[in-house]
Amino acid sequence: MPVSLPSTEPSGDSVSRILAAAKDLFARHGYDHVSMNAVAGAAGVSKANVFHHFKSKDELYIRSLSQACEASRSSLDAMEEGDGDAWQRIRRFVDEHLDHMLSHSRDSRLILREVVENCPGTGQRLAQEVFRDNFNRLVAIIAECQREGALRPDLDPVFISTLLLGANVFFFQSQEVMRHLDGVDFADEPSRYGAMFVDILMRGAASGPVANEGEKP
Amino acid sequence: MPVSLPSTEPSGDSVSRILAAAKDLFARHGYDHVSMNAVAGAAGVSKANVFHHFKSKDELYIRSLSQACEASRSSLDAMEEGDGDAWQRIRRFVDEHLDHMLSHSRDSRLILREVVENCPGTGQRLAQEVFRDNFNRLVAIIAECQREGALRPDLDPVFISTLLLGANVFFFQSQEVMRHLDGVDFADEPSRYGAMFVDILMRGAASGPVANEGEKP
DNA sequence: GTCTATATCGGGATAGAC
DNA sequence: GTCTATCCCGATATAGAC
Numbered sequence A, B: 001m002p003v004s005l006p007s008t009e010p011s012g013d014s015v016s017r018i019l020a021a022a023k024d025l026f027a028r029h030g031y032d033h034v035s036m037n038a039v040a041g042a043a044g045v046s047k048a049n050v051f052h053h054f055k056s057k058d059e060l061y062i063r064s065l066s067q068a069c070e071a072s073r074s075s076l077d078a079m080e081e082g083d084g085d086a087w088q089r090i091r092r093f094v095d096e097h098l099d100h101m102l103s104h105s106r107d108s109r110l111i112l113r114e115v116v117e118n119c120p121g122t123g124q125r126l127a128q129e130v131f132r133d134n135f136n137r138l139v140a141i142i143a144e145c146q147r148e149g150a151l152r153p154d155l156d157p158v159f160i161s162t163l164l165l166g167a168n169v170f171f172f173q174s175q176e177v178m179r180h181l182d183g184v185d186f187a188d189e190p191s192r193y194g195a196m197f198v199d200i201l202m203r204g205a206a207s208g209p210v211a212n213e214g215e216k217p
Numbered sequence C: 001g002t003c004t005a006t007a008t009c010g011g012g013a014t015a016g017a018c
Numbered sequence D: 001g002t003c004t005a006t007c008c009c010g011a012t013a014t015a016g017a018c
Helices: A014-029 A036-043 A047-053 A057-073 A075-080 A086-103 A105-116 A123-147 A157-178 A190-205 B014-029 B036-043 B047-053 B057-073 B075-080 B086-103 B105-116 B123-147 B157-179 B190-205
Strands: none
Touching: A014 A036, A014 A047, A014 A057, A014 A105, A036 A047, A036 A057, A057 A105, A057 A123, A086 A105, A086 A123, A086 A157, A086 A190, A105 A123, A105 A157, A105 B105, A105 B157, A123 A157, A123 B157, A157 A190, A157 B105, A157 B123, A157 B157, A157 B190, A190 B157, A190 B190, B014 B036, B014 B047, B014 B057, B014 B105, B036 B047, B036 B057, B057 B105, B057 B123, B075 B123, B086 B105, B086 B123, B086 B157, B086 B190, B105 B123, B105 B157, B123 B157, B157 B190
Protein backbone atom coordinates (compact mmCIF):
# COMPACT_ATOMS: atom_id res chain seq x y z
CA MET A 1 0.00 0.00 0.00
CA PRO A 2 1.53 3.32 -1.08
CA VAL A 3 2.10 5.80 1.70
CA SER A 4 1.16 9.34 0.76
CA LEU A 5 3.82 11.89 1.43
CA PRO A 6 2.45 14.99 3.11
CA SER A 7 5.21 17.10 1.61
CA THR A 8 4.37 16.34 -1.99
CA GLU A 9 0.61 16.31 -1.59
CA PRO A 10 -0.28 18.29 1.49
CA SER A 11 -3.83 18.87 0.32
CA GLY A 12 -3.87 17.40 -3.15
CA ASP A 13 -5.53 14.21 -1.99
CA SER A 14 -8.26 15.88 -0.02
CA VAL A 15 -10.86 13.59 -1.50
CA SER A 16 -9.29 10.47 -0.04
CA ARG A 17 -8.86 12.07 3.35
CA ILE A 18 -12.43 13.33 3.37
CA LEU A 19 -13.72 9.93 2.35
CA ALA A 20 -11.68 8.16 5.00
CA ALA A 21 -12.80 10.54 7.70
CA ALA A 22 -16.41 10.31 6.59
CA LYS A 23 -16.45 6.53 6.53
CA ASP A 24 -15.02 6.41 10.01
CA LEU A 25 -17.39 8.96 11.47
CA PHE A 26 -20.49 7.62 9.75
CA ALA A 27 -19.71 4.11 10.90
CA ARG A 28 -19.18 5.18 14.48
CA HIS A 29 -21.99 7.64 14.98
CA GLY A 30 -24.45 7.12 12.19
CA TYR A 31 -25.54 9.43 9.42
CA ASP A 32 -27.49 11.91 11.47
CA HIS A 33 -24.93 12.45 14.17
CA VAL A 34 -22.14 13.36 11.81
CA SER A 35 -22.00 16.93 10.60
CA MET A 36 -20.12 18.08 7.55
CA ASN A 37 -18.24 20.28 9.94
CA ALA A 38 -16.99 17.25 11.82
CA VAL A 39 -15.98 15.51 8.62
CA ALA A 40 -14.08 18.57 7.51
CA GLY A 41 -12.33 18.82 10.85
CA ALA A 42 -11.35 15.18 10.89
CA ALA A 43 -10.09 15.38 7.33
CA GLY A 44 -8.18 18.58 8.01
CA VAL A 45 -9.97 20.65 5.41
CA SER A 46 -12.62 23.31 5.47
CA LYS A 47 -16.29 22.56 5.33
CA ALA A 48 -16.67 24.39 2.06
CA ASN A 49 -14.01 22.17 0.59
CA VAL A 50 -16.01 19.10 1.45
CA PHE A 51 -18.97 20.55 -0.37
CA HIS A 52 -16.73 21.37 -3.28
CA HIS A 53 -15.82 17.70 -3.74
CA PHE A 54 -19.14 16.17 -2.73
CA LYS A 55 -22.14 18.13 -3.75
CA SER A 56 -24.23 16.98 -0.81
CA LYS A 57 -24.05 15.06 2.42
CA ASP A 58 -25.99 12.25 0.83
CA GLU A 59 -23.44 11.81 -1.91
CA LEU A 60 -20.65 11.66 0.63
CA TYR A 61 -22.58 9.07 2.58
CA ILE A 62 -23.22 6.87 -0.42
CA ARG A 63 -19.58 7.00 -1.39
CA SER A 64 -18.60 6.05 2.16
CA LEU A 65 -21.01 3.14 2.06
CA SER A 66 -19.72 1.69 -1.17
CA GLN A 67 -16.16 1.97 0.09
CA ALA A 68 -17.08 0.00 3.20
CA CYS A 69 -18.62 -2.65 0.98
CA GLU A 70 -15.53 -3.13 -1.14
CA ALA A 71 -13.50 -3.95 1.95
CA SER A 72 -16.09 -6.52 2.94
CA ARG A 73 -15.80 -8.27 -0.38
CA SER A 74 -12.21 -9.33 0.00
CA SER A 75 -12.88 -11.69 2.90
CA LEU A 76 -14.66 -14.29 0.82
CA ASP A 77 -11.66 -14.85 -1.38
CA ALA A 78 -9.70 -16.55 1.36
CA MET A 79 -12.28 -19.26 1.67
CA GLU A 80 -12.67 -20.07 -1.97
CA GLU A 81 -9.06 -21.01 -2.47
CA GLY A 82 -8.89 -23.04 0.72
CA ASP A 83 -8.67 -26.80 0.65
CA GLY A 84 -9.87 -29.51 2.98
CA ASP A 85 -13.19 -31.29 2.88
CA ALA A 86 -16.54 -29.59 2.59
CA TRP A 87 -17.27 -29.18 6.28
CA GLN A 88 -13.80 -27.94 7.01
CA ARG A 89 -14.25 -25.24 4.40
CA ILE A 90 -17.65 -24.32 5.75
CA ARG A 91 -16.25 -24.17 9.24
CA ARG A 92 -13.45 -21.95 8.04
CA PHE A 93 -15.89 -19.68 6.27
CA VAL A 94 -17.99 -19.20 9.40
CA ASP A 95 -14.88 -18.44 11.39
CA GLU A 96 -13.36 -16.02 8.96
CA HIS A 97 -16.58 -14.30 8.12
CA LEU A 98 -17.36 -13.68 11.77
CA ASP A 99 -13.80 -12.63 12.39
CA HIS A 100 -13.95 -10.22 9.53
CA MET A 101 -17.15 -8.64 10.78
CA LEU A 102 -15.75 -8.23 14.25
CA SER A 103 -12.43 -6.82 13.14
CA HIS A 104 -14.13 -4.51 10.65
CA SER A 105 -16.98 -3.80 13.00
CA ARG A 106 -17.35 -0.21 11.89
CA ASP A 107 -17.81 -1.11 8.26
CA SER A 108 -20.10 -3.96 9.17
CA ARG A 109 -22.23 -1.77 11.35
CA LEU A 110 -22.40 0.83 8.63
CA ILE A 111 -23.84 -1.71 6.22
CA LEU A 112 -26.00 -3.40 8.83
CA ARG A 113 -27.63 -0.12 9.65
CA GLU A 114 -28.76 0.19 6.09
CA VAL A 115 -30.34 -3.25 6.25
CA VAL A 116 -32.26 -2.66 9.45
CA GLU A 117 -33.27 0.79 8.33
CA ASN A 118 -34.92 -0.54 5.22
CA CYS A 119 -36.10 2.50 3.39
CA PRO A 120 -37.17 1.29 -0.07
CA GLY A 121 -34.97 3.53 -2.13
CA THR A 122 -31.79 4.19 -0.20
CA GLY A 123 -30.42 1.14 1.52
CA GLN A 124 -32.19 -1.73 -0.12
CA ARG A 125 -31.09 -1.08 -3.63
CA LEU A 126 -27.50 -0.46 -2.68
CA ALA A 127 -27.41 -3.37 -0.26
CA GLN A 128 -28.83 -5.59 -2.93
CA GLU A 129 -26.15 -4.64 -5.42
CA VAL A 130 -23.55 -5.37 -2.79
CA PHE A 131 -24.88 -8.53 -1.23
CA ARG A 132 -25.90 -10.31 -4.37
CA ASP A 133 -22.32 -10.90 -5.44
CA ASN A 134 -21.05 -12.37 -2.21
CA PHE A 135 -24.26 -14.22 -1.50
CA ASN A 136 -24.24 -15.97 -4.84
CA ARG A 137 -20.66 -16.99 -4.33
CA LEU A 138 -21.51 -18.47 -0.97
CA VAL A 139 -24.49 -20.31 -2.39
CA ALA A 140 -22.34 -21.69 -5.16
CA ILE A 141 -19.82 -22.98 -2.66
CA ILE A 142 -22.50 -24.62 -0.55
CA ALA A 143 -23.98 -26.17 -3.65
CA GLU A 144 -20.55 -27.51 -4.52
CA CYS A 145 -20.30 -29.08 -1.07
CA GLN A 146 -23.67 -30.64 -1.71
CA ARG A 147 -22.52 -32.03 -5.03
CA GLU A 148 -19.56 -33.57 -3.25
CA GLY A 149 -22.03 -35.42 -1.09
CA ALA A 150 -21.43 -33.58 2.15
CA LEU A 151 -24.99 -32.22 2.38
CA ARG A 152 -28.23 -34.02 1.94
CA PRO A 153 -29.46 -33.55 -1.61
CA ASP A 154 -32.91 -32.44 -0.48
CA LEU A 155 -31.57 -29.32 1.23
CA ASP A 156 -31.74 -25.90 -0.36
CA PRO A 157 -28.23 -24.44 -0.61
CA VAL A 158 -29.75 -20.99 -0.53
CA PHE A 159 -31.35 -21.74 2.80
CA ILE A 160 -28.14 -23.16 4.26
CA SER A 161 -26.28 -20.06 3.15
CA THR A 162 -28.88 -17.87 4.78
CA LEU A 163 -28.52 -19.84 7.98
CA LEU A 164 -24.77 -19.40 7.98
CA LEU A 165 -24.96 -15.69 7.43
CA GLY A 166 -27.79 -15.28 9.89
CA ALA A 167 -25.97 -17.02 12.70
CA ASN A 168 -22.92 -14.86 12.19
CA VAL A 169 -24.73 -11.59 11.72
CA PHE A 170 -26.82 -12.21 14.79
CA PHE A 171 -23.76 -12.91 16.86
CA PHE A 172 -22.11 -9.77 15.63
CA GLN A 173 -25.01 -7.45 16.24
CA SER A 174 -26.07 -8.96 19.53
CA GLN A 175 -22.69 -9.46 21.10
CA GLU A 176 -22.99 -6.46 23.36
CA VAL A 177 -26.43 -7.54 24.54
CA MET A 178 -25.39 -11.16 24.98
CA ARG A 179 -22.56 -10.14 27.24
CA HIS A 180 -25.16 -8.95 29.72
CA LEU A 181 -27.45 -11.94 29.54
CA ASP A 182 -27.21 -14.80 31.99
CA GLY A 183 -25.28 -17.86 30.92
CA VAL A 184 -24.09 -16.61 27.56
CA ASP A 185 -20.49 -17.54 28.21
CA PHE A 186 -19.65 -17.69 24.51
CA ALA A 187 -20.34 -14.01 23.94
CA ASP A 188 -16.64 -13.28 23.80
CA GLU A 189 -15.64 -16.46 22.03
CA PRO A 190 -16.78 -16.17 18.43
CA SER A 191 -14.80 -19.19 17.33
CA ARG A 192 -16.44 -21.36 19.97
CA TYR A 193 -19.80 -20.05 18.85
CA GLY A 194 -18.91 -20.91 15.28
CA ALA A 195 -17.75 -24.35 16.28
CA MET A 196 -20.99 -25.11 18.12
CA PHE A 197 -23.03 -23.81 15.25
CA VAL A 198 -21.24 -25.78 12.57
CA ASP A 199 -21.41 -28.84 14.76
CA ILE A 200 -25.18 -28.61 14.95
CA LEU A 201 -25.43 -27.83 11.28
CA MET A 202 -23.15 -30.67 10.28
CA ARG A 203 -25.06 -33.26 12.22
CA GLY A 204 -28.33 -31.86 10.97
CA ALA A 205 -27.50 -31.27 7.37
CA ALA A 206 -24.95 -33.91 6.56
CA SER A 207 -25.90 -36.79 4.37
CA GLY A 208 -25.42 -40.31 5.66
CA PRO A 209 -27.03 -42.05 8.61
CA VAL A 210 -29.29 -39.57 10.31
CA ALA A 211 -31.44 -39.70 13.39
CA ASN A 212 -34.74 -39.12 11.69
CA GLU A 213 -37.19 -40.54 14.16
CA GLY A 214 -40.70 -40.24 12.78
CA GLU A 215 -39.62 -38.66 9.52
CA LYS A 216 -40.71 -40.00 6.17
CA PRO A 217 -38.19 -39.51 3.40
CA MET B 1 -59.71 -3.63 27.47
CA PRO B 2 -61.57 -0.43 28.29
CA VAL B 3 -62.44 1.72 25.32
CA SER B 4 -61.91 5.41 25.93
CA LEU B 5 -64.81 7.62 24.99
CA PRO B 6 -63.76 10.62 22.98
CA SER B 7 -66.71 12.64 24.23
CA THR B 8 -65.77 12.37 27.86
CA GLU B 9 -62.05 12.88 27.33
CA PRO B 10 -61.49 14.74 24.08
CA SER B 11 -58.09 15.98 25.14
CA GLY B 12 -57.79 14.72 28.68
CA ASP B 13 -55.83 11.69 27.60
CA SER B 14 -53.25 13.59 25.66
CA VAL B 15 -50.48 11.54 27.18
CA SER B 16 -51.75 8.32 25.63
CA ARG B 17 -52.24 9.91 22.26
CA ILE B 18 -48.79 11.47 22.34
CA LEU B 19 -47.26 8.17 23.37
CA ALA B 20 -49.07 6.27 20.66
CA ALA B 21 -48.08 8.77 18.00
CA ALA B 22 -44.50 8.83 19.21
CA LYS B 23 -44.18 5.06 19.24
CA ASP B 24 -45.51 4.86 15.73
CA LEU B 25 -43.31 7.60 14.35
CA PHE B 26 -40.16 6.51 16.14
CA ALA B 27 -40.64 2.95 14.96
CA ARG B 28 -41.15 4.01 11.37
CA HIS B 29 -38.53 6.70 10.94
CA GLY B 30 -36.12 6.38 13.83
CA TYR B 31 -35.28 8.76 16.62
CA ASP B 32 -33.48 11.40 14.60
CA HIS B 33 -36.01 11.73 11.84
CA VAL B 34 -38.92 12.38 14.15
CA SER B 35 -39.36 15.93 15.38
CA MET B 36 -41.39 16.89 18.39
CA ASN B 37 -43.40 18.97 15.98
CA ALA B 38 -44.33 15.85 14.04
CA VAL B 39 -45.28 13.99 17.19
CA ALA B 40 -47.44 16.88 18.30
CA GLY B 41 -49.11 17.05 14.93
CA ALA B 42 -49.81 13.33 14.80
CA ALA B 43 -51.17 13.38 18.33
CA GLY B 44 -53.31 16.43 17.64
CA VAL B 45 -51.75 18.62 20.31
CA SER B 46 -49.31 21.47 20.35
CA LYS B 47 -45.61 21.01 20.61
CA ALA B 48 -45.51 22.81 23.94
CA ASN B 49 -48.02 20.35 25.28
CA VAL B 50 -45.74 17.47 24.42
CA PHE B 51 -42.96 19.15 26.36
CA HIS B 52 -45.37 19.72 29.20
CA HIS B 53 -45.97 15.98 29.60
CA PHE B 54 -42.49 14.75 28.67
CA LYS B 55 -39.67 16.91 29.79
CA SER B 56 -37.44 15.99 26.89
CA LYS B 57 -37.40 14.13 23.62
CA ASP B 58 -35.28 11.45 25.22
CA GLU B 59 -37.84 10.77 27.90
CA LEU B 60 -40.54 10.43 25.29
CA TYR B 61 -38.37 8.02 23.36
CA ILE B 62 -37.62 5.86 26.37
CA ARG B 63 -41.28 5.66 27.22
CA SER B 64 -42.10 4.67 23.67
CA LEU B 65 -39.46 1.97 23.79
CA SER B 66 -40.66 0.37 26.98
CA GLN B 67 -44.20 0.35 25.68
CA ALA B 68 -43.07 -1.50 22.58
CA CYS B 69 -41.30 -4.00 24.80
CA GLU B 70 -44.32 -4.82 26.89
CA ALA B 71 -46.22 -5.83 23.79
CA SER B 72 -43.41 -8.15 22.81
CA ARG B 73 -43.51 -9.90 26.13
CA SER B 74 -47.00 -11.31 25.76
CA SER B 75 -46.08 -13.54 22.83
CA LEU B 76 -44.01 -15.91 24.89
CA ASP B 77 -46.92 -16.81 27.12
CA ALA B 78 -48.74 -18.65 24.39
CA MET B 79 -45.91 -21.08 23.98
CA GLU B 80 -45.37 -21.91 27.59
CA GLU B 81 -48.84 -23.26 28.09
CA GLY B 82 -48.76 -25.30 24.88
CA ASP B 83 -48.60 -29.07 24.92
CA GLY B 84 -47.13 -31.61 22.57
CA ASP B 85 -43.64 -33.07 22.64
CA ALA B 86 -40.50 -31.03 22.92
CA TRP B 87 -39.83 -30.48 19.24
CA GLN B 88 -43.41 -29.62 18.53
CA ARG B 89 -43.23 -26.91 21.17
CA ILE B 90 -39.96 -25.61 19.81
CA ARG B 91 -41.37 -25.57 16.33
CA ARG B 92 -44.39 -23.67 17.57
CA PHE B 93 -42.21 -21.17 19.36
CA VAL B 94 -40.19 -20.45 16.24
CA ASP B 95 -43.37 -20.00 14.25
CA GLU B 96 -45.14 -17.77 16.72
CA HIS B 97 -42.11 -15.71 17.55
CA LEU B 98 -41.41 -14.98 13.92
CA ASP B 99 -45.07 -14.31 13.31
CA HIS B 100 -45.15 -11.91 16.20
CA MET B 101 -42.13 -10.00 14.96
CA LEU B 102 -43.58 -9.71 11.48
CA SER B 103 -47.02 -8.65 12.59
CA HIS B 104 -45.57 -6.19 15.10
CA SER B 105 -42.82 -5.16 12.77
CA ARG B 106 -42.79 -1.57 13.92
CA ASP B 107 -42.25 -2.47 17.54
CA SER B 108 -39.69 -5.06 16.59
CA ARG B 109 -37.80 -2.64 14.45
CA LEU B 110 -37.86 -0.06 17.20
CA ILE B 111 -36.19 -2.49 19.58
CA LEU B 112 -33.87 -3.90 16.96
CA ARG B 113 -32.57 -0.46 16.20
CA GLU B 114 -31.46 -0.09 19.77
CA VAL B 115 -29.56 -3.34 19.54
CA VAL B 116 -27.73 -2.48 16.36
CA GLU B 117 -27.05 1.06 17.51
CA ASN B 118 -25.29 -0.11 20.60
CA CYS B 119 -24.42 3.00 22.49
CA PRO B 120 -23.20 1.86 25.91
CA GLY B 121 -25.61 3.83 28.03
CA THR B 122 -28.84 4.16 26.12
CA GLY B 123 -29.90 1.01 24.41
CA GLN B 124 -27.85 -1.66 26.03
CA ARG B 125 -29.01 -1.20 29.56
CA LEU B 126 -32.65 -0.94 28.60
CA ALA B 127 -32.41 -3.82 26.14
CA GLN B 128 -30.85 -5.91 28.84
CA GLU B 129 -33.65 -5.24 31.28
CA VAL B 130 -36.12 -6.19 28.59
CA PHE B 131 -34.48 -9.18 27.01
CA ARG B 132 -33.29 -10.90 30.13
CA ASP B 133 -36.77 -11.89 31.19
CA ASN B 134 -37.88 -13.44 27.94
CA PHE B 135 -34.51 -14.91 27.20
CA ASN B 136 -34.32 -16.71 30.50
CA ARG B 137 -37.77 -18.11 29.98
CA LEU B 138 -36.77 -19.45 26.60
CA VAL B 139 -33.61 -20.97 27.99
CA ALA B 140 -35.61 -22.62 30.75
CA ILE B 141 -37.96 -24.16 28.24
CA ILE B 142 -35.12 -25.47 26.11
CA ALA B 143 -33.48 -26.88 29.21
CA GLU B 144 -36.74 -28.60 30.03
CA CYS B 145 -36.80 -30.15 26.57
CA GLN B 146 -33.30 -31.33 27.20
CA ARG B 147 -34.29 -32.88 30.51
CA GLU B 148 -37.06 -34.70 28.71
CA GLY B 149 -34.39 -36.26 26.53
CA ALA B 150 -35.21 -34.45 23.31
CA LEU B 151 -31.83 -32.72 23.10
CA ARG B 152 -28.39 -34.17 23.53
CA PRO B 153 -27.24 -33.59 27.08
CA ASP B 154 -23.92 -32.11 25.97
CA LEU B 155 -25.59 -29.14 24.30
CA ASP B 156 -25.79 -25.75 25.92
CA PRO B 157 -29.45 -24.66 26.17
CA VAL B 158 -28.32 -21.05 26.12
CA PHE B 159 -26.64 -21.59 22.80
CA ILE B 160 -29.67 -23.34 21.34
CA SER B 161 -31.86 -20.46 22.48
CA THR B 162 -29.52 -17.99 20.86
CA LEU B 163 -29.65 -19.96 17.66
CA LEU B 164 -33.44 -19.94 17.65
CA LEU B 165 -33.64 -16.22 18.23
CA GLY B 166 -30.89 -15.48 15.77
CA ALA B 167 -32.50 -17.37 12.95
CA ASN B 168 -35.77 -15.55 13.49
CA VAL B 169 -34.32 -12.11 13.98
CA PHE B 170 -32.16 -12.47 10.92
CA PHE B 171 -35.14 -13.49 8.84
CA PHE B 172 -37.10 -10.54 10.10
CA GLN B 173 -34.47 -7.92 9.50
CA SER B 174 -33.26 -9.29 6.20
CA GLN B 175 -36.58 -10.12 4.63
CA GLU B 176 -36.59 -7.08 2.39
CA VAL B 177 -33.06 -7.77 1.22
CA MET B 178 -33.72 -11.48 0.74
CA ARG B 179 -36.61 -10.74 -1.53
CA HIS B 180 -34.18 -9.25 -3.97
CA LEU B 181 -31.58 -11.97 -3.83
CA ASP B 182 -31.52 -14.82 -6.31
CA GLY B 183 -33.11 -18.07 -5.28
CA VAL B 184 -34.43 -17.01 -1.90
CA ASP B 185 -37.90 -18.31 -2.57
CA PHE B 186 -38.72 -18.60 1.12
CA ALA B 187 -38.41 -14.86 1.73
CA ASP B 188 -42.18 -14.56 1.88
CA GLU B 189 -42.83 -17.84 3.62
CA PRO B 190 -41.73 -17.46 7.22
CA SER B 191 -43.37 -20.68 8.28
CA ARG B 192 -41.52 -22.64 5.63
CA TYR B 193 -38.31 -20.99 6.76
CA GLY B 194 -39.09 -21.98 10.33
CA ALA B 195 -39.89 -25.52 9.29
CA MET B 196 -36.60 -25.90 7.44
CA PHE B 197 -34.69 -24.42 10.31
CA VAL B 198 -36.26 -26.60 12.99
CA ASP B 199 -35.75 -29.61 10.76
CA ILE B 200 -32.02 -28.97 10.58
CA LEU B 201 -31.86 -28.21 14.24
CA MET B 202 -33.82 -31.29 15.21
CA ARG B 203 -31.65 -33.63 13.24
CA GLY B 204 -28.53 -31.91 14.50
CA ALA B 205 -29.43 -31.45 18.13
CA ALA B 206 -31.66 -34.37 18.90
CA SER B 207 -30.40 -37.14 21.07
CA GLY B 208 -30.45 -40.66 19.75
CA PRO B 209 -28.60 -42.19 16.82
CA VAL B 210 -26.60 -39.45 15.20
CA ALA B 211 -24.42 -39.27 12.12
CA ASN B 212 -21.22 -38.32 13.88
CA GLU B 213 -18.60 -39.41 11.44
CA GLY B 214 -15.18 -38.73 12.91
CA GLU B 215 -16.53 -37.40 16.19
CA LYS B 216 -15.40 -38.72 19.52
CA PRO B 217 -18.02 -38.65 22.22
C1' DG C 1 -8.80 24.04 -4.95
C1' DT C 2 -9.06 26.16 -0.83
C1' DC C 3 -10.40 29.27 2.38
C1' DT C 4 -13.61 32.88 5.51
C1' DA C 5 -17.93 34.57 6.04
C1' DT C 6 -22.72 34.20 5.64
C1' DA C 7 -27.45 32.86 4.28
C1' DT C 8 -31.14 29.95 5.48
C1' DC C 9 -33.65 26.69 7.68
C1' DG C 10 -35.46 23.46 11.12
C1' DG C 11 -35.38 21.37 15.61
C1' DG C 12 -35.38 21.31 20.78
C1' DA C 13 -36.85 23.75 24.47
C1' DT C 14 -39.05 27.89 27.14
C1' DA C 15 -42.17 31.98 28.49
C1' DG C 16 -46.28 33.42 29.60
C1' DA C 17 -51.28 34.10 28.50
C1' DC C 18 -55.72 31.59 28.88
C1' DG D 1 -53.50 21.50 30.67
C1' DT D 2 -53.35 23.77 26.60
C1' DC D 3 -52.17 27.08 23.55
C1' DT D 4 -49.21 30.99 20.59
C1' DA D 5 -45.05 33.07 20.10
C1' DT D 6 -40.33 33.06 20.69
C1' DC D 7 -35.36 32.01 21.78
C1' DC D 8 -31.28 29.63 20.66
C1' DC D 9 -28.43 26.75 18.47
C1' DG D 10 -26.42 23.82 15.06
C1' DA D 11 -26.62 21.98 10.48
C1' DT D 12 -26.70 22.17 5.32
C1' DA D 13 -25.37 24.71 1.77
C1' DT D 14 -23.64 28.99 -0.81
C1' DA D 15 -20.96 33.36 -2.09
C1' DG D 16 -17.03 35.23 -3.26
C1' DA D 17 -12.10 36.33 -2.30
C1' DC D 18 -7.36 34.21 -2.74
